[in-house]
Amino acid sequence: xxxxxxxxxxxxxxxxxxxxxxxxxxxxxxxxxxxxxxxxxxxxxxxxxxxxxxxxxxxxxxxxxxxxxxxxxxxxxxxxxxxxxxxxxxxxxxxxxxxxxxxxxxxxxxxxxxxxxxxxxxxxxxxxxxxxxxxxxxxxxxxxxxxxxxxxxxxxxxxxxxxxxxxxxxxxxxxxxxxxxxxxx
Amino acid sequence: xxxxxxxxxxxxxxxxxxxxxxxxxxxxxxxxxxxxxxxxxxxxxxxxxxxxxxxxxxxxxxxxxxxxxxxxxxxxxxxxxxxxxxxxxxxxxxxxxxxxxxxxxxxxxxxxxxxxxxxxxxxxxxxxxxxxxxxxxxxxxxxxxxxxxxxxxxxxxxxxxxxxxxxxx
Numbered sequence: 001x002x003x004x005x006x007x008x009x010x011x012x013x014x015x016x017x018x019x020x021x022x023x024x025x026x027x028x029x030x031x032x033x034x035x036x037x038x039x040x041x042x043x044x045x046x047x048x049x050x051x052x053x054x055x056x057x058x059x060x061x062x063x064x065x066x067x068x069x070x071x072x073x074x075x076x077x078x079x080x081x082x083x084x085x086x087x088x089x090x091x092x093x094x095x096x097x098x099x100x101x102x103x104x105x106x107x108x109x110x111x112x113x114x115x116x117x118x119x120x121x122x123x124x125x126x127x128x129x130x131x132x133x134x135x136x137x138x139x140x141x142x143x144x145x146x147x148x149x150x151x152x153x154x155x156x157x158x159x160x161x162x163x164x165x166x167x168x169x170x171x172x173x174x175x176x177x178x179x180x181x182x183x184x185x
Numbered sequence: 186x187x188x189x190x191x192x193x194x195x196x197x198x199x200x201x202x203x204x205x206x207x208x209x210x211x212x213x214x215x216x217x218x219x220x221x222x223x224x225x226x227x228x229x230x231x232x233x234x235x236x237x238x239x240x241x242x243x244x245x246x247x248x249x250x251x252x253x254x255x256x257x258x259x260x261x262x263x264x265x266x267x268x269x270x271x272x273x274x275x276x277x278x279x280x281x282x283x284x285x286x287x288x289x290x291x292x293x294x295x296x297x298x299x300x301x302x303x304x305x306x307x308x309x310x311x312x313x314x315x316x317x318x319x320x321x322x323x324x325x326x327x328x329x330x331x332x333x334x335x336x337x338x339x340x341x342x343x344x345x346x347x348x349x350x351x352x353x354x
Contacts, residue, residue: 017342019335023313047345051338054291055310063203063220064213 005032013045030056091156094134098149101132102177131181142181186231195227195234198241201312202248208307209252211296219255223248242321249304249322256300287345294344302337309334 012029033049130138131145206216316327
């Protein structure tokens with residue numbers, strides 16, 4: 001048995017050095033060499049045993065980067081909207097909806113005194129004036145409508161990483177709308 | 186090839202690609218950078234990957250070519266590389282301790298091989314590729330690959346025997 005093993009080892013060793021072994025034969029050669037003590041091997045076989053052991057260890061080496069570290073570079077090229085852009089888009093649509101609602105609800109014309117007068121839509125069930133809609137719910141309080149508009153603009157400004165200072169340009173028209181709504185009452 | 190397909194089929198090759206780059210460049214940081222570059226290029230060419238029969242061989246060939254480009258860019262030709270590796274061998278800390286570690290000895294010997302035999306022996310003995318796959322990666326025919334592999338194995342064996350008998354010189 002031992003003699004057969006040594007003969008097989010000799011054959012596989014020679015074949016291995018000629019580059020003629022199959023992957024299965026190389027596995028068998030590795031097992032044979034591992035099963036025998038160094039004292040039973042020739043220097044050439046000991047050398048091959050060391051080589052095969054080293055190759056086995058090298059094959060277990062892993063890349064020091066995780067799969068995630070490889071994918072961001074890929075994601076950069078894949079079209080994808082960032083979260084803040086999505087939030088800003090939603091805020092913009094909400095603000096636009098409120099302004100359009102206000103524009104439709106408030107019909108502005110100048111009276112003899114020069115004050116702004118407004119006509120608003122009336123809720124059919126409660127009889128309250130409707131200044132706009134938030135999430136589908138009618139806003140019947142004028143100051144709440146103005147406050148919500150300002151809040152939405154401010155939120156949008158923060159999402160776009162800009163100062164909210166430019167919102168002051170809206171103060172004039174907002175005050176006029178607010179005054180008109182107060183006069184209505 | 187979609188993002189998901191790329192993630193499923195190409196990204197898992199990262200360890201093989203890294204080891205191949207390490208075998209050629211001999212430096213972990215360079216191999217890591219090369220891995221990133223290779224994946225960037227593979228993603229750029231993802232449409233082409235759809236039409237390939239052996240995407241793994243294509244990726245391995247790409248990483249090898251990129252490594253060779255880098256070596257050429259740094260003007261580290263074979264002689265220069267050998268000089269660098271010898272320099273490391275001579276001045277590396279714990280030289281005598283390394284002699285007790287046969288893995289380190291074998292790695293030193295392999296690192297001193299010219300690039301092609303080094304790559305061929307790595308692809309066969311470490312990664313377990315078939316001859317025709319190695320031929321596709323290195324751009325030779327299988328018979329030539331076998332000869333290259335045979336010479337590389339014999340060279341490594343002889344050098345390891347010498348080191349075992351006489352130590353590093």
